[in-house]
Structures are given as structure tokens and as C-alpha cells.
Amino acid sequence: MSALQIAAFVAALLLAYLVGSIPFGVVVGKLFYHVDVREHGSGNVGTTNVFRVLGKKAGAAVLVCDMLKGYIPAFIAAYFLRETDPWLVIFIAAAPVVGHMYSVFLKGSGGKGVATGAGVVIALVPLAGGVIALVWVSLILITRYVSLASLVATLLVPVFVIALGDPLPYLIAALLVTVGIFWAHRGNIKRLFQGTENRVKLPWSRDHSALAGGRGS
Numbered sequence: 001m002s003a004l005q006i007a008a009f010v011a012a013l014l015l016a017y018l019v020g021s022i023p024f025g026v027v028v029g030k031l032f033y034h035v036d037v038r039e040h041g042s043g044n045v046g047t048t049n050v051f052r053v054l055g056k057k058a059g060a061a062v063l064v065c066d067m068l069k070g071y072i073p074a075f076i077a078a079y080f081l082r083e084t085d086p087w088l089v090i091f092i093a094a095a096p097v098v099g100h101m102y103s104v105f106l107k108g109s110g111g112k113g114v115a116t117g118a119g120v121v122i123a124l125v126p127l128a129g130g131v132i133a134l135v136w137v138s139l140i141l142i143t144r145y146v147s148l149a150s151l152v153a154t155l156l157v158p159v160f161v162i163a164l165g166d167p168l169p170y171l172i173a174a175l176l177v178t179v180g181i182f183w184a185h186r187g188n189i190k191r192l193f194q195g196t197e198n199r200v201k202l203p204w205s206r207d208h209s210a211l212a213g214g215r216g217s
Contacts, residue, residue, distance in 0.1 A: 009088060016073035016092050020099025020116055023106055024065040025050045028058050045103075046111035048146050048200070063115055070096045070119030078124055086167040093120045094173055101184060112184040114150045117177055121157055124170065128160030144199035147188035154181045 025045035029037045033054050037045060041052040047066060051059030074093035081089045097117050103110040118136075122129030132153045139149035158174040182189070191197035 009092075012073075012077070012092050013095050016077075016095035017099040018104070019069045019073060020096025021103040021105050021110070022065075022069060022099075023103055023110065024062045024069070025111070026106070028062050028065075029054055033058065044111060045106070045109075047115050051200075066100065066111070066115035067119035067122070069100070070116035071123045072119075074120040074123035086169045089124070090169045090173040093124060094177065096120070097177060097180075101180065112150075113177070113181050114154070117154070117157075117181060120177075125157075125160060125164060125166060128157065128164060132156050132160065140200060144201075145192065145197060146200050147185055147197060148192060151182065151185055151189070154178050 023045045025037050025047070028050065029035045035054060037043075037049055037053050041049045043049070047059055047063040050062045070093075073096050074089070077089045077092035081092075097113045097120060099110075100116040101110045101113045102108050118129065118133065121132065135156060136149045136153040139152055140146055143149065155178060158171060158178060161171045161174045188197060
């Protein structure tokens, strides 16, 4: 790579990280509801806690925004670089997930990477992204555990990457992201094994409390 190409790559990597670092849960909460979601519910800035604290409209908006901040950098990188250097695609695609989990705007804290990671998967492996999204929704409907659905969906990513014959860098990145997301969910995993993990409220469920738990994002 020439010096100009290296500079362009570093700039793209930094921009992707900064985009991923935008804490839409905090932005939507403060801008439209005058509420800091970090001070309520689980304290997480991700979609699930926004649903819990601010309701469906805010949660849906944050879900879309968090997915787009992963999808857009990954899609652009894949469009221009997939055939020439998939390693560069992976670095740029991973940057917003890292930004979401370790946001510079939140002094290194952040969400758990599920929604942003889903955006990346849909951009790089759209068929797998669609199937995994269906599995995620189905597991939430069946179990009402957002965390469990997110963990299973995350495990499916490297499986699909192998099945679809994607480049080796994609597989390595999928495995690393899977490990990172599982680490971010270590508290949820402990509660799942202990039987104390909270379930999400569904419209037809008997539990009519606010969205209660499933800290999956």
C-alpha cells in the first residue's frame, strides 16, 4: 500500500469507529425525552434498555440507528474493497462494533454490540443476516429472553460464514466478534444459568410490567 492508501485506510477506520461510537440511546433519550437511559433500567445504552425505559418508538429508533451505524461503514468497505483486500473490509467493518461497545463519547463504555454487529452481518453476508434475524426474533417470541436470542444469533454468524464459503478474514472476524459479544454478555449468561435473567414483556404475556430485562444490547 502507498502512503496515500494507508492514510485513506486509517481515516476510514477512524471514521467508522467514530460513527459506531455515537450513543444513539443517550442521544434519543436526552434529545426527545430529557432522560438519560444510563440512569434507568439496566443502565445500558442499547436498544433493550431504551425499550424498557422510553418505550417502543424510542427503542425502534435506536435499534435502526444502531444497526445503520454498523451497516453503512461495512457496506461501503465491502463495495470498494471486498475483491481486492477482504482484510481491510473486516477492519473497517469491525470498527463501528468496537465503537459501540467502547465509545469515545462515553469515556470507553457503551452497549453490547448486538444491533451494530447485526448491521455489519447484513451488509457483509445479507443471506445469513436475514436468516439470523428470523432466528433472533423467533427465540425472543419463544423464550422472551433477549440475551439468549442475541447469544444464539451471534453463534450462528461464524457458522453461516463457513457454510457460505466467505473469505477467511470474514471467519476470523466473526469468531472474534462472537467472543467479544459473549464477554459483554457474561453477566447475562450467569443470570441465565441461575434462572434469574429477566424476560422481555410481550403484548400477550401475563406480565404487564415495563420491558423487564433481557439486557441483550
